[in-house]
Amino acid sequence: MAGEPASPSRRRFLGGALGVAGAGAAGAAGFGVSRMVDDEEPASTAAGSQVSLYGTHQAGIATPAQDRLAFAAFDVTTTDVTALQTMLGLWAAAAHQMSTGEPVGGTGSANSNPAAPPLDTGEAFDLDPANLTVTVGFGPSLFDDRFGLENRRPAALADLPAFPGDTLDANRSGGDIGVQACSNDPQVAFHAIRNFARMARGTAVMRWTQLGFGRTSTTSKTESTPRNLMGFKDGTNNILAENTADLDDYVWVGPDTDQPWMAGGSYLVARRIRMLIESWDTDFLSDQEAVFGRTKNTGAPLGGTAEFDTVDLDAKDADGGPVIPATAHIRLAAPATNGGMKILRRGYSYTDGIDADTGLLDAGLFFICYQADPTKQFVPIQQRLGHGDALNEYIRHTGSAVFAVPPGLSGPGDWFGKKLFST
Structure with a gap:
């Protein structure tokens, strides 16, 4: 990731971010833009707690996964493309400030006018950014006839087909824009989504949201393997941030893309997967291990002794049957049985209380993955x-979305989707 430019002023950052939209965009933002601006330098925070907003790729993809997630999908309510561009510029300015530990709007006097609503909602004052990353993508529905983007929709940004066993809730699916905020502090992640929603008023509204706790995949050599809510280690054979070859082959969109604005970007798929926990908890341990194809305690593949042992899909038991069952999740998800294809998994556990209809827990996996072509x-x-x-007996897919995530912001003057709207 490219280094962050030294101490850019917020006036220069926001002015550049909105510049491509022209004078009309600045006028559309009006009082809101002028109040977002001051000349103070970014406040310093603890070393090692910041992830730069700027770089070749958006942060929050190959970034080692943080502990907490706040995700939101937005629907754009305006048909004014200038207003949309202005919002995306304001979001970029705010994301930079929040990721460096500053309040939205900075720390100057414009942020403390008692006769006006505060620029920042305040719940993250004095909190470290805790490696906050904000990642923004665009859904298929944004590429209709509202903004003249019909011919800029990538072929890879196709609506996901119906899958066997789907029980999708339309109110938890889709969206024009997706925003993923991750941090090691849940309040910091929530703060990012809350302030994006506030700045979007009049331009976009939240369609659905999801909070997540506990990453469910290993995404870096520096991380241990976490466990999902079924008690099994998850993400053992994931693409790691240090594996640049796999990232180039399977995650980043290459220069041969049909839409040049997506070169260096990626595609995000989100699936809300409810686990039927009460049913799972009554199953025998041997059955649970056969479902996953791993031992529950060590995470070793069946037939192995340690978590990172090679998964031997050809191994036979004493009766000549496969050691790893034909229906085991580890077998069906393996690159070896999927033409060598890999994806970068970056999901989180979730719990949303009790299902009012059944009295059972509404909890499971908010699955997120990134790839070059879904x-x-x-x-x-x-x-x-x-x-x-075999895992399908114990899960239900209740939400679904796909988003095209553009490449990273190059620095002050860039904003989310700038290349999309300027090509």
């Missing part, structure tokens, strides 16, 4: 899992 990666893998995975 039509060639996520879709065929999920179709294979949907048709044969």
Whole structure:
């Protein structure tokens, strides 16, 4: 990731961010823009607690996964493209400030006018950014006839097909814009989404949100393997941040893309997967291990002794049957059974209280993955899992979305989607 430019003023950052939208965009933001601006330098925070907003790729993808997630999908309510561009510029300015530990709008006098609403909602005052990352993507529905983007929709940004066993809730699916905020502090992650929603008023509204706790995949050599709510280690064979070859091959969109504005970007797929925990908890340990294809205690693949032992899909038991069952999740999700395809998993556990209809826990996995082309990666893998995975007895897919995540912001003057609107 490219280093952050030294101490840019917020006036220069926000002015550049909105510049591409022209004088009309600045006028559309009006009083809101002028109040977002001051000349103070960024406040310093503890070393090692910040992830730069700027870089070749957006932060929050190959960034080692933080502990907490706040995710939101937005629907754009205006047909004014200038207003949309202005919002995206304001979001970029705010994301930079929040990721460096500053309040939205900075720390100058313009932020403390008692006769006006505060620029920042305040719940993250004095909190460290805790490696906050904000990642923004665009859904298929944004590319309709409202903003003249019909011809700029990438072929890879296709609506996901129906998968076997889907029980999707339309109120938890889709969206024009997706925002992923991750931090090691849940209040900091929530603060980012809350302030984006506040700045979007009059331009976009939240369609759905999801809070997540506890990462469910290993995404760096520096991390231990976490456990999902079923008690199994998850993400053992994930793409790691240090594996730049796999990132280039499977995660980043290459220069041969049909839409140049997406070169260096990625595609985010989100799936809300409810776990039928009460049913799972009554199952025998041997059955649970056969469902995953791993031992519950060590995480070792069946037939192995340690978590990172090679998964031997050809191993046979004493009766000549496969050691790892044909319906085991680990077998059906493995690159070896999916034409070598891989995805970068970056999901979180969630709990949303009790299902009022059943009295059972509404908890599970908010699955997030990144890839260079979901039509060639996520879709065929999920179709294979949907048709044969023994895990399907214990889960229900209740929400779904896909977003095109543009490349990273180059520095002050850039903003989310700038290349999309300027090409």
